[in-house]
Amino acid sequence: MQTPSQVTITFSEHIDQSASSIIVAGPSGATVSQGDAKTASDDTHIFSVPIKDGGNGTYVVSWSSVSADDGHFTKGAYPFAVGKGESVQSSSMSNDVEIVELSTTPEALGSAVELMGHGFLWATLLVFALALRPLFVTGTFDEEMPSIRRLYSWFISLGVLLAFFGGLAQLAVKTQQLSQLRSVDLSVAFHIYIGTEAGLATLVRMAAVIMFGLVYFFGREAIFAAKKFTRYEIALVLTLCCFAYFRAKISHAASNPFHPQFSILVNFFHLIEKDIWAGIVGILLILALMPRMRRLLEAVLPRAFQMLAVDFGLVAVTATYIVWLHLKTFNNLFTTDWGSAFLELLLVAVAMVVMRLYHVLARLYRPKLFSRLLPSSLAAEFAFGILVVYCSSVVIITSPPLSQPTTNVFSAHDQGVSITLAGDSSEDGMLLLSSSGGTVESTPVLTAQAEGGTPLSISLAQRFSGGYVFPESLLPKGTVDIAVTVPQSGAYDAHAHFLVQPGDFILAPGWDAKRPFDTFTLVMMIIALSAFVFAVPLYMLSGKRASLVSIRNRIPEFLGLATFLLVAFIGGDALVALHGSWLENPFAYECATDGNMWHTMLPSVAGVPTSQTPSEGCMWGMGNYMYMFPDQREYDYYKNLGLAQVTLETVPQTIAAGVPATLTVSLKNPDGTPATLFVDMEKLLHVIIISKDESVFAHIHPDDIHPLTPQEIKTSTFTLTYAFPKAGDYLVAVDYAHGVVLESKQFTVHVGGAPAQSAKTVEYPTEGVFSGYNVSLKYPQPIAGQIETVVYTITKDGKPVTVVPYLSAAMHVAVVKNDFSWYLHVHGEVHPPGTPLPPLMVKNGQVVHSMAMMMVPDSFTLPIEAHLIFPTPGLYTMWGQFKTQSGDLVASAFTIRVEQ
Numbered sequence: 001m002q003t004p005s006q007v008t009i010t011f012s013e014h015i016d017q018s019a020s021s022i023i024v025a026g027p028s029g030a031t032v033s034q035g036d037a038k039t040a041s042d043d044t045h046i047f048s049v050p051i052k053d054g055g056n057g058t059y060v061v062s063w064s065s066v067s068a069d070d071g072h073f074t075k076g077a078y079p080f081a082v083g084k085g086e087s088v089q090s091s092s093m094s095n096d097v098e099i100v101e102l103s104t105t106p107e108a109l110g111s112a113v114e115l116m117g118h119g120f121l122w123a124t125l126l127v128f129a130l131a132l133r134p135l136f137v138t139g140t141f142d143e144e145m146p147s148i149r150r151l152y153s154w155f156i157s158l159g160v161l162l163a164f165f166g167g168l169a170q171l172a173v174k175t176q177q178l179s180q181l182r183s184v185d186l187s188v189a190f191h192i193y194i195g196t197e198a199g200l201a202t203l204v205r206m207a208a209v210i211m212f213g214l215v216y217f218f219g220r221e222a223i224f225a226a227k228k229f230t231r232y233e234i235a236l237v238l239t240l241c242c243f244a245y246f247r248a249k250i251s252h253a254a255s256n257p258f259h260p261q262f263s264i265l266v267n268f269f270h271l272i273e274k275d276i277w278a279g280i281v282g283i284l285l286i287l288a289l290m291p292r293m294r295r296l297l298e299a300v301l302p303r304a305f306q307m308l309a310v311d312f313g314l315v316a317v318t319a320t321y322i323v324w325l326h327l328k329t330f331n332n333l334f335t336t337d338w339g340s341a342f343l344e345l346l347l348v349a350v351a352m353v354v355m356r357l358y359h360v361l362a363r364l365y366r367p368k369l370f371s372r373l374l375p376s377s378l379a380a381e382f383a384f385g386i387l388v389v390y391c392s393s394v395v396i397i398t399s400p401p402l403s404q405p406t407t408n409v410f411s412a413h414d415q416g417v418s419i420t421l422a423g424d425s426s427e428d429g430m431l432l433l434s435s436s437g438g439t440v441e442s443t444p445v446l447t448a449q450a451e452g453g454t455p456l457s458i459s460l461a462q463r464f465s466g467g468y469v470f471p472e473s474l475l476p477k478g479t480v481d482i483a484v485t486v487p488q489s490g491a492y493d494a495h496a497h498f499l500v501q502p503g504d505f506i507l508a509p510g511w512d513a514k515r516p517f518d519t520f521t522l523v524m525m526i527i528a529l530s531a532f533v534f535a536v537p538l539y540m541l542s543g544k545r546a547s548l549v550s551i552r553n554r555i556p557e558f559l560g561l562a563t564f565l566l567v568a569f570i571g572g573d574a575l576v577a578l579h580g581s582w583l584e585n586p587f588a589y590e591c592a593t594d595g596n597m598w599h600t601m602l603p604s605v606a607g608v609p610t611s612q613t614p615s616e617g618c619m620w621g622m623g624n625y626m627y628m629f630p631d632q633r634e635y636d637y638y639k640n641l642g643l644a645q646v647t648l649e650t651v652p653q654t655i656a657a658g659v660p661a662t663l664t665v666s667l668k669n670p671d672g673t674p675a676t677l678f679v680d681m682e683k684l685l686h687v688i689i690i691s692k693d694e695s696v697f698a699h700i701h702p703d704d705i706h707p708l709t710p711q712e713i714k715t716s717t718f719t720l721t722y723a724f725p726k727a728g729d730y731l732v733a734v735d736y737a738h739g740v741v742l743e744s745k746q747f748t749v750h751v752g753g754a755p756a757q758s759a760k761t762v763e764y765p766t767e768g769v770f771s772g773y774n775v776s777l778k779y780p781q782p783i784a785g786q787i788e789t790v791v792y793t794i795t796k797d798g799k800p801v802t803v804v805p806y807l808s809a810a811m812h813v814a815v816v817k818n819d820f821s822w823y824l825h826v827h828g829e830v831h832p833p834g835t836p837l838p839p840l841m842v843k844n845g846q847v848v849h850s851m852a853m854m855m856v857p858d859s860f861t862l863p864i865e866a867h868l869i870f871p872t873p874g875l876y877t878m879w880g881q882f883k884t885q886s887g888d889l890v891a892s893a894f895t896i897r898v899e900q
Contacts, residue, residue: 003082007033007061008048013255015039015047016196019066019178022047026054027082037063044068056082064181069255071174071198072399073181079607079624107173111393114166114205115247115275116386120159121212122240122272123279128152129229131303132296144296149224151293153216155283160213163243167206174199201246208243212236244271252400256325257513263325270318274392277311277352278385280304285378289560305360305542312356313535319349320528326400328512329520336401336616337598340584344575345391351571352384360538363546375560383567391575399600402614403512408504410482412496417486419444419496423505424469426603426630427610431505433460433484434467441489444468449483450476464637472505587632591618594639595841595850596740604628606679620740622854623808625679627740638678638739642670646734646745657727657753663687665702665734666717674716680737681807681827684708685718688814688825692729693757694764694877697891698722699812724749728757731816735825746823761818763895764877773801775892777878782898784873787840787847792828792864792880792892800861806883810856811864814879818895822871828864828880829853840867859885870898 007024022037037049047065059082064075132148135141141148171193179189193199216223219232248271253263284304287297326338333339359377362370370377407423417438424432433444443462449455453476460468475482479501486494515521582589588598599619602609607625617630629635644667651662665685667675677684689698702708702718712718724730732747767776779790792811794801806812811828827849841848847867870876880892 003053003055003059004051006048006050008046009061009063011045011047011065011067013070013072014044014068016066016068016198017044017047019182019192019196020047020064021182022049022061022063024049024051025060025062027057027059028054030054032059066178066193066196066198067255068197069250070252070396071196071201071250072397073174073177075181107170107177107397108390108393110166110169110173111396112166112386112390113169114163115271115389115393116278117159117162117164117166117209118240118243118247118271119275119277119279119389120155120162120282121209121236121279122276123283124152124155124159125233125236125240126276126307127280127283127300127304128223129233130307131300133227134303135296135299140299141296144292145224147292148296149220151286151290152224153220155286156213156216159279160209163209164206167202167209170202171199174202198250201250204246205243208239208246212239212243215239240272241268244268247271251396252326253322256400258325258515263321266318266321270315270322273311273315273318275389277308277315278382278389280308280311281378281382281385285375285382285560285564288375288378301363302543302545305363306539308356309360309535309539309542312353312538313532316531316535317528320524320531324521324524327520328401328403330523332401334585335587336585337588337600338395338398338400340579340588341391341395341398343584344578345388345395347578348384348387348391348571348575352381352388355381355384357538360541364541364544367546376563379560379562379564380567383564383571386568387571387575401616402600407506410498410500412484412498414496415488415492415494417488417494419484419486419494421482421484421496421498421500423472424463425611425613425615426463426634427469428612429472430469431472432463432467432469435486435494436466438486438494439489439491440466440486442487444487445485446470447483448475449481450478451481455483462637464631464633467633467637475500478502587618587635588616590632591635592850593841594618594740595843595848596620597851599628601626601628603630619851621678621680621737622851623682623805625682627678635740638676639741641676641739641741644668644675644736644738644743644745645670648732648734648747648749650749655724655749655751657724657751657755659753660721660723663720663722663732664717665720666715667734667736667738668716674714675736676739677716678737678739680735680742681809681812683807684713684736686735686812686825687720688731688733688735688823688879689722689724690731690733690814690816690877690879691726691757692731692820693726693760694762694816694818694893694895695758696725696730697814697879697881697893699814699881699891724751726755726757727751727753729820731820731823733814733823733825744823744825746820748820761875762893763875764893766894768892768894770892771888771890772796773884773888773890773892775880775890777880777892777894779896782870782896784870784898784900787842787867787869790866790868790878790896792866792882794864794882802859802861802885803864803882804859804885805856806881806889808856809854810860810882811866812881813866814881815868816877816879817872818875818877822876824868826866826868827854828866828882830856830860830862830864832857832862842869845869845871870896873898873900 007022009022017039020037022033023031024033026032032051032054034050034052037047040046040048058079060079066073175186175190175193178193179186182189182192194203215232215235219230222230223232245268248264248268251267253267254260256263284297287293323342327333327342333343355377359381409420409422411418411420415438417435417440419435421431421433424430433446435444443460446458446460447455448458456476458470458474460470463469479499482498482500484496488494578584580589580592591598597619598616600614600616601619602614603611603617604626606627615630617628618635620627647666649664655661667677669675683701685702687700689700690696700720700722702712702720705721728751730749730751732749734745736743774795776793777790779788782788794803803810809827810830813826813828815824815826824846841850846869876896876898878894878896881889883889
C-alpha cells in the first residue's frame with residue numbers, strides 16, 4: 001500500500017469545521033498532514049485533510065471534532081500502516097476509535113438552570129394572561145394588585161437571571177472542554193467556541209433573555225394596565241420563541257436524517273411545553289407559601305390546573321415523537337446510554353404525572369386533604385418538575401443510538417431448539433448462526449448447496465456459547481439451500497433449512513431516513529394517542545368547581561420548603577443510584593463492574609475494526625489493541641473460558657548460569673485446545689523473572705527476539721530465550737489475558753553453575769538510585785488484607801523526570817513475597833491534580849485496574865500510584881519498571897514489610 005494523499009473521516013453528525021481538526025503523524029513522529037482539515041462541500045459529515053508521504057511505517061491520525069448539530073465534542077485516534085511487512089490498515093478505518101464525549105454533569109446542570117429560567121418566563125406570561133388578568137377585570141383583587149405586580153416582576157427577574165447565567169455556565173464549561181480538547185488557552189478556546197453553531201446559539205439565547213428583560217422593563221406599566229394581550233407581551237413571546245428555537249436547533253433532531261426540520265420543530269414545541277409545566281407549578285408553590293397570596297391562589301387554581309392538563313397532552317405527543325425518533329427500537333432502551341438516560345427521565349416524569357393526577361382528583365373529592373397538604377404536594381410536584389428538566393438536559397447531551405441497519409433473519413424451531421441465521425453486525429462479511437434451547441452438545445454442522453450443485457460443508461468459528469460465524473463469501477453463487485444440523489445430547493438432533501437469495505444479508509442503507517412502520521412505531525403511536533385522550537378528562541376535571549376548603553391560615557410555610565428539599569434530595573439520590581446500574585443497561589453495568597469501559601465505536605479485535613458500523617459496547621484492553629464487544633453473549637463467552645492450563649519447558653532441562661536457555665510456554669483451554677489469548681498491554685505474553693535473593697529482575701516477551709509466527713499464535717505455544725545471570729532459584733511468572741480475563745501462572749526454576757545468588761535476600765530502602773534516576777516510594781504502614789496505595793516519585797539531579805507510557809501503562813509493577821509464595825503483576829496510574837480518582841473496585845482479593853484509572857498521558861512528570869492488597873504479613877519486594885522520555889527503561893526495587 002502506498003501512502004494515501006488524504007485522510008478522510010466520516011462522522012454520524014455534521015462537523016463544525018472551524019473548531020475541528022485532523023492531525024496525522026508519520027512513522028518518524030513528524031506531522032505529515034498539510035493545512036487545516038475541511039468538510040466536503042456537499043456533505044459536512046465528511047472531514048478530510050491532505051497528507052504528504054512520510055515513508056513506510058505506521059501513521060497515527062489524531063482528530064477532535066465539534067458537532068454542528070448538537071455541539072458535542074469528541075476526540076480520538078487510530079493508526080494505519082504503509083509498506084510491506086507492516087500491519088497494513090486502510091485509512092478508511094477512520095471510525096476505529098474510542099469516541100470520547102466530553103459532555104459532563106456541569107454542562108447538564110448549566111442547561112437545566114437555563115431551561116428552568118425559560119420555563120419561569122413562559123409560565124409567568126401565561127399565568128398572568130390566562131389566569132390572573134380575567135380576575136383583575138372584575139376588580140376582586142384590587143387590594144392585592146401592588147403585591148401581584150411586585151411578584152410578577154420578581155418572577156420575571158428570577159427567570160431572566162436563571163436563563164442568562166445558565167447560558168453563561170454552558171459557555172464556561174464548553175470553553176474549558178474545548179481548551180482541553182485543542183490544548184489551547186481559555187481565551188483562544190472561547191473565541192473558537194463562540195464561532196461554532198452551538199456557541200453562537202448559546203449567545204443568541206443569552207441575547208434573547210436580555211431582550212426579554214428590556215422589553216418587560218419598558219412595557220410593564222402597559223402590561224398591567226391592559227385588559228387583553230398587549231404588543232409588549234407579543235414581543236416577550238417572540239423573544240422566548242427565539243430562545244426555544246436556538247435551543248431546539250442545537251440538538252440530535254438536527255442530525256437525524258428523518259425530516260430534520262420537522263423534528264426540530266417538534267423539539268421546539270416540546271421544549272416550551274416541558275419547561276412550562278415546571279414553571280407553572282413553581283409559581284403555584286410560591287403563591288401557596290405566601291399568606292397574603294392564598295386568596296389569589298384559590299381563585300387561580302382551576303385555570304392553572306387546566307393549563308397544566310393541556311400542557312400534559314401536548315408534552316405527551318411531542319415527547320413520544322422524540323423518543324421514537326431517537327430510541328429507534330425497544331432493544332435500545334436497555335442497551336444504550338441514551339436509553340439509560342431516558343429511563344431516568346421517564347421515572348421522574350411518571351412521578352410528576354402522578355402528582356398532577358393527585359392534585360386534580362384530591363381537589364374535587366378530598367378537599368380537606370388537598371388543602372392541608374397543598375404546600376407539600378405542590379413542592380413535591382415542583383421538585384419532580386426540576387428533576388425532569390435536569391434529566392432532559394442529560395438526554396440532550398447524550399448521543400442517541402446509531403442507525404440500526406438490518407438484514408433478513410432466517411429462523412426455525414426443531415426438537416426444542418431455536419435456530420437463526422442472520423448477518424453479523426459485529427463483523428462485516430460474516431454470517432451468524434445461533435441456536436438456543438435444547439441440550440446442544442457440540443458445534444453445528446452446516447452445508448450449503450446451490451441449485452443443481454454439490455453440497456458444500458462450511459467450517460464454523462465459535463463467537464459465543466451457541467453462536468458461530470462463517471464468511472458469507474463461502475456460499476455458492478445464486479440461490480442457496482443452507483442445511484443446519486444441531487447435535488443434541490439425549491435428544492434428537494435439530495435440523496433447519498434456509499433458502500437464501502443473493503443480497504439477503506446486505507445491510508439495509510438509509511434505515512434512519514426511512515423509518516419503517518414497525519411494531520415499535522405502532523406502540524409509540526398508541527402511547528401518544530392514549531396520553532392525549534387521557535388529557536381530555538384531566539382538563540375537564542381541572543375546570544370543575546370544587547368545594548374547596550379555604551387554605552388561608554392553614555399552611556405552615558416551612559412545610560413546603562422541607563418537602564421540596566426532601567423530594568429533590570431523595571429523587572436525585574435515586575437517580576444517582578439508578579445511573580449505571582443493572583436496571584438501566586445490564587451489559588453496560590457488567591462492563592463497568594469488570595473495570596472496562598462502555599463506548600460507542602467500531603467493533604474491534606486487537607485494535608483492528610471488524611465492522612464499519614459503529615455500535616455501543618464493552619471496550620477491553622489498553623493502547624492500540626482494543627477489543628470492543630457490542631454483543632453481551634460474545635463478551636460473556638470470552639469472560640468465562642475457564643482457567644488456562646500453562647506448562648513451562650526449558651532447553652536444556654538443566655540450566656547453567658550465564659548460558660542462554662530456551663523457555664517454551666504452552667497454554668491450553670480447559671478442554672485441551674489452544675488457549676484463546678488476547679493482546680494485553682501490547683503483548684500476548686508477559687514473562688517476569690525474579691531471583692530468590694531479589695537481585696535479578698527481568699520483564700521479557702516472546703516477540704522481543706523475533707516476530708511471533710502464525711504457528712505460535714495458532715497453538716498458543718511460545719518460545720523465549722534468557723540467560724539467567726546467577727545460580728539459584730528463580731520465579732518465572734507467566735502473565736496473559738485468557739479472553740478478557742487476566743491470569744497468571746508461576747513456576748520455580750533452578751539454575752546451576754556460578755556465580756551463585758547471595759545467601760541473604762537483598763532488602764531495598766524506600767529511596768534509591770536506579771540507572772542514574774532517583775526513585776522514592778511512599779506509603780503508610782501496610783496491613784495484610786487492606787487496600788494499600790503506594791506512590792512512586794522519580795527525579796534526576798533534583799528535577800522531576802518526564803516519563804512516557806511503557807507497554808500502555810505508566811509503570812509495570814511486579815510484587816513478590818520474598819519466600820516466593822505469592823506474586824502479583826499490577827500497573828501504575830497517574831492522576832492529574834483536580835482529576836477525581838475513580839472508585840477502587842476489589843475482585844478476587846485484589847484491586848481491579850479499571851480502564852478509567854489506567855488512561856495515561858503521552859508524557860508526564862506526575863507521581864505514579866499503584867493499588868494492591870497484600871494477602872499475608874511478611875516481606876515483599878516491589879519491582880517497578882518505567883520508561884523515560886529519553887528512552888531509558890528502568891527497573892526500581894523496594895522492600896515492604898507488611899504487618900498483620
